[in-house]
Amino acid sequence: MEDSPRPLWLRILGWFLYGLLCVGALAGGAFFGFVKKSPLVYKVVVSKITKQEPPKVGDDDVFSGNREAVNLLLLGCDQDLYYRGKYVIMKQARADMILIARLDFKNNRITGISIPRDTLCQLAGYREQKINAYHVLGQRNGAGPEGGKELMKRAVESLVPVEIDRVLVLDYDAFQDMVDLVGGVKLKVEKQMDYDDEAAKLHIHFKPGTYQMDGYQAMGFVRFRKSNKGHRGGDSDFARQERQKQFLLAFKDAVWKNKAQIPAVAEKGKDAISRGLSDDEIIALAYFAQSVGEDNIKMGQVPVVDADNYNLRINQMELPKVLKEFHFVEEDPPARVSYRR
Secondary structure (H helix, E strand, C coil): CCCCCCCHHHHHHHHHHHHHHHHHHHCCCCHHHHHCCCHHHHHHHHHHHHCCCCCCCCCCCCCCCCCCEEEEEEEEECCEEECCCCEEEECCCCEEEEEEEEEECCCCEEEEEECCCCEEECCCCCCCEEHHHHHHHCCCCCCHHHHHHHHHHHHHHHHCCCCCCEEEEECHHHHHHHHHHCCCEEEEECCCEEEEECCCCEEEEECCEEEEECHHHHHHHHHCCCCCCCCCCCCCHHHHHHHHHHHHHHHHHHHHHCHHHHHHHHHHHHHHCCCCCCHHHHHHHHHHHHHCCHHHEEEEECCEEECHHHCEEECCCCHHHHHHHCCCCCCCCCCCCCCCC
């Protein structure tokens, strides 16, 4: 597998720190009252001005301290809607994006492997089903969001012999709010994009041209993968990454044109990861992400084979090599029982 460009979530983290440091450089006098609107921004500003050592990996309050590496499970989830999409039963339901990211502090390296949402998985007490369903099942019987994260953690660890340290659920509503706070973003559409998902209330329709997009439109712009309207409109991974890069640059420009919104954007950014990290952990990871060179960032996917009904299975014979290639293990783990079709 070839090295991938810096992924969207990682570029956001690095840019986030850059933005906070710029805010810190501007701080002074009455400006403290402004930055205090966000505890996260205020902490960086004070650290910058007083020349204190910022929170860093290894501190007691950052991932329990003395960690050589952390494995994060990142989930992007759709909504569970009822009656033609009029009622939201569950805000964060099935996981349509599943990524295990390994932040290796000892070797200054970041790697990640994604798991296709149609990959089959069977946990004790459940029938075999697509892995993305376990996030919904875990929230039932009053377990709520934490139950969903815990069951997804178990499901992922049952397929891939990697211990997950933290589960982060991306909040698409918070993402949209961040964009709306700065008045939208100016983006250029290179090719026609048409996609409709009535159940998820996701509608993406753009003709080539330049648009001032609000939060909902920008969310569709970065999530678009392929057309389902009868014409060829799918994108390669490279094309999607270029779109995401364009969005980040446009969002950065929009933030600096609306500096009064920086504290609100920072707090909404914490909502975008469902407040799954503390302020100290966000700052420490942002500094770490900035220190990692492009050559030490590598993204890929778990090996899969086709299964019945358009589903997938993990290719257990190839999985050990992939885990070693992406540094989730240093030695070859024993291959599990061979997959069945």
